[in-house]
Amino acid sequence: METVRTCVGCRARAPRSSLLRVVADGSVLVADERAVLPGRGAWVHETDACVSKALARRAFVRALRVSGPLDTQTFESHHQRKG
Numbered sequence: 001m002e003t004v005r006t007c008v009g010c011r012a013r014a015p016r017s018s019l020l021r022v023v024a025d026g027s028v029l030v031a032d033e034r035a036v037l038p039g040r041g042a043w044v045h046e047t048d049a050c051v052s053k054a055l056a057r058r059a060f061v062r063a064l065r066v067s068g069p070l071d072t073q074t075f076e077s078h079h080q081r082k083g
Contacts, residue, residue, distance in 0.1 A: 002017060009044050016043070020044055022043070022060060023037045023041050023064070027066070028071045029075040030074065039064075040064050060072070
């Protein structure tokens with residue numbers, strides 16, 4: 001049985017394999033495609049709708065429990081290249 005996680009964008013539960021893990025590396029938001037980076041992770045569907053909603057709601061900041069703003073430019077450019 002596969003582990004289930006909740007997408008921080010749409011709040012729907014989904015199998016871990018269908019979601020992208022995202023971590024904070026210092027104050028930079030980083031996509032963890034292999035789900036092996038250390039630290040707390042947040043999970044999101046790799047769709048424009050879910051990523052946009054999570055960024056707009058500042059869901060990554062809350063889910064990753066970071067203080068202060070996150071630099072999302074690297075993550076956004078990564079997501080746009082894949083999409």
